[in-house]
Amino acid sequence: MPSRPVTLSHRASLTKDQPISWFMQQAVENPDLISLAAGLVDVESLPGDDIAKVAQAILSDPASAKAALQYGTTPGYAPLREKIVARLNELDHRSPGEAYLADDVVVTTGSQQLLYLLGELLLDPGDIVLVEAPSYFVFHGVLASLGVRALQIPMDDDGMIVDDLEDRLRQLERTGELPKVKMIYTVDYFQNPTGLTLSLPRRAQLVEVARRWSKHHRILILEDAAYRELRYEGGDLPSIMSFDESREQVLLAMTFSKPMAPGLKTGYGILPNGIAAALARFKGNHDFGSSNLNQHILDRLIANGAYDRHVANLQDVYRNKRDAMLHALKTEFPAVTGTTWTYPKGGLYVWWKAPEGMETGPNSPLMRECLKQGILYVPGEFAYVEDGPFPRNEARLSFGVEQPERIREGIERLAHAAREVGLPRIQMPRVAGCRG
Amino acid sequence: MPSRPVTLSHRASLTKDQPISWFMQQAVENPDLISLAAGLVDVESLPGDDIAKVAQAILSDPASAKAALQYGTTPGYAPLREKIVARLNELDHRSPGEAYLADDVVVTTGSQQLLYLLGELLLDPGDIVLVEAPSYFVFHGVLASLGVRALQIPMDDDGMIVDDLEDRLRQLERTGELPKVKMIYTVDYFQNPTGLTLSLPRRAQLVEVARRWSKHHRILILEDAAYRELRYEGGDLPSIMSFDESREQVLLAMTFSKPMAPGLKTGYGILPNGIAAALARFKGNHDFGSSNLNQHILDRLIANGAYDRHVANLQDVYRNKRDAMLHALKTEFPAVTGTTWTYPKGGLYVWWKAPEGMETGPNSPLMRECLKQGILYVPGEFAYVEDGPFPRNEARLSFGVEQPERIREGIERLAHAAREVGLPRIQMPRVAGCRG
DSSP states (O other), X not given: OOOOOOOOOHHXXXXXXXXXXXXXXXXXXXXXXXXSSOOOOOSTTOOHHHHHHHHHHHHHSHHHHHHHHSOOOTTOOHHHHXXXXXXXXXXXXXOGGGOOOGGGEEEESHHHHHHHHHHHHHOOTTOEEEEEESOOHHHHHHHHHTTOEEEEEEEETTEEOHHHHHHHHHHHHHTTOGGGEEEEEEOOSSOTTTOOOOOHHHHHHHHHHHHHTOSSSOOEEEEEOTTTTOBOSSOOOOOGGGGOTTSSSEEEEEESTTTTOGGGOOEEEEOOTTHHHHHHHHHHHHTSSSOHXXXXXXXXXXXXXXXXXXXXXXXXXXXXXXXXXXXXHHHHSOGGGOOEXXXXXXXXXXEEEOOTTOOOSTTSHHHHHHHHHTEEOEEXXXXXXXXXXXXXXXXXXXXXXXXXXXXXXXXHHHHHHHHHTTOOOOOOOOOTTOOO | OOOOOOOOOHHHHHOOOOTHHHHHHHHHHOTTOEESSOOOOOSXXXXXXXXXXXXXXXXXXXHHHHHHHSOOOTTOOHHHHHHHHHHHHHHTTOOGGGOOOGGGEEEESHHHHHHHHHHHHHOOTTOEEEEEESOOHHHHHHHHHTTOEEEEEEEETTEEOHHHHHHHHHHHHHTTOGGGEEEXXXXXXXXXXXXXXXXXXXXXXXXXXXXXXXXXXXXXXXXEOTTTTOBOSSOOOOOGGGGOTTSSSEEEEEESTTTTOGGGOOEEEXXXXXXXXXXXXXXXXXXXXXXXXXXXXXXXXXXXXXXXXXXXXXXXXXXHHHHHHHHHHHHHSOGGGOOEEOOOSBSXXXXXXXXXXXXXXXTSHHHHHHHHHTEEOEEGGGGOOSSSOOOSSEEEEEOSSSOHHHHHHHHHHHHHHHHHTTOOOOOOOOOTTOOO
């Protein structure tokens, strides 16, 4: 009998390959490539010794070994959830009366799982989510898979322009689409992909606007603070959530992947009362709880101070890498070339703009030349959705993976490739042996 | 301004608390309770030392520490996937030409995540999945959340009665519902909840029936082999998948939680070509890969023989517990009481039937009396769906968690409770100090 085709679900028809997979393929096929594309973390600083020590301590004691190797609970290991809120109460300067509670925390398989679960819990096909322009492209894939439309709000150096957000809400009200708006998604610290941070005044404003425009139902703010702890200069800003006195408007997503180790694959959400419980029901169906051993490991790393020490170390490591990239950009792309880039005070990314007309897309002459030169970036267009015209001459440059010397080399190769495809050639004196 | 309600998704309205949560609550509130309810594993045998040793080896070597603590790939760590298929090729006696391939493996956050992802990938609201009667109740919750109907097929001592499955398919064809049938789900080794195993002839028959009834599209078999390696007597049976020469009809789900440690939260699927890639796209949205560190740990445990040694040890541990339960049941429930139970050759469960008319539900006199006596079981009705009448006098008894002495004590309490609510009181000579 001839075989019959498999019928996939409707959602499967909406679920595309993430554009980033193309880059992973490139990196695999060209091992000598300098990758300013991957959103991976610095490998040299991964805290193998710290983790080995606490794993040993947990597993060599029969009582703690049993607890860590048995099934955990769906929302996550309670002592870890306590420590998560304790840290966050400190970061956000919460008084005891306004403290976040461990019951509002759900631990997930990286913050990506939290984003997915929240999408599944809160969004239906045809709903609208407002995101930044540009925005975190992996989340666009999640929204598309859920049949949800993403609309993009312009940014400036202070992050999402909340006045523009309000204009857009007004416009959606006029077209009768306001009831479809369920969520505002922002990566508010050292954004992926731009490196920009939502300013203090805009944090308060965003909460106020979301509340005021919750005319039909609550418009939730999904605050993706994955990079908050990777801060290299300037003071820490309080979370958007801390401006929400009602404690019902903001969903806060964070992760241990960036500030500790991706291999532990542990993220978490601090959620309004009621939503945490509903989310745990979904998680019960998905996996009834993320890796229990990894949660016990993280609990000990926070308890013994290794986590704080590691974050402080990472800040030095990445600051150095960032400076290498910024210095190389300044050297290689003089102002007269018409290129510009952001100045991130944390995170892993610089957003680079080629001169008008020099496209950066996957099939652009620049990309082809870069692959020839052995340098990879993420085309900026991946970070936009089909919501009106968007720039085609931008790129995300990550300083996370490569070491400073290779970052400098990568930017030199990028400049070389750009000159090959039309960037003005400027004779500049090179500063010998300079360190970023 | 008064707060606005949150609008949850349609799927949220279908996503209920798992009935098992009621039991977890009971266990928390009554720490002295003997739990024959929980599907947890034996804690005394959890391999803390083995895991500590390989974790130490991985994390103390800079190269392997970096590899394990960085992001992994979405389908899972390639060497682990190689070892998974190597093991399975051996178990299923595959010749080189018919060997399963690592490319067909997706590693997931426990096998539960695999079940969820497969549901999401393959099923739409209104679809039908055929399951055993009784069946694994957590999967019923997943199906309900997806808006999918589960229909139940009777079992006998040889597992799902495939002739009855075919009758049901014929009936669905008559009512025009055959096009909605997408999947047949079976826990085919030492089933949760009955402990029964699908016999060898029925394995071949099931594949043949699924293929023959794939008239509109492929009707897939989801083979949940979570308990395969926990085998205490009799020979190993080849997987259903091994009878599928086309390699396109069967989805095989397995896990390291039961045979190794739930705390590592790692399961896996061996999937028909094409479905593995489509599933990885979904997993990319969910979490882009399960814990990488845990996959590296499992890879080493298989490589150094610890995994095989541990499985062999577990077989002794659980055989002893099973025998304790079976012996206590025989002692406490003489045949004249009208109670019966299954004889599992592996797994963690015995399926117990009280006399006709003695209900076992959460609000039944028996359950109330059991809670008073400090003994907990899972009401059998949780393992049925609303698909015609089903028995109300059954229970799942797990011998996984408690030690043999407590298992015996638990069965004594169950018998005491049963007598309190009407089980015939028989004077039986007790065998002093007998060991199961």
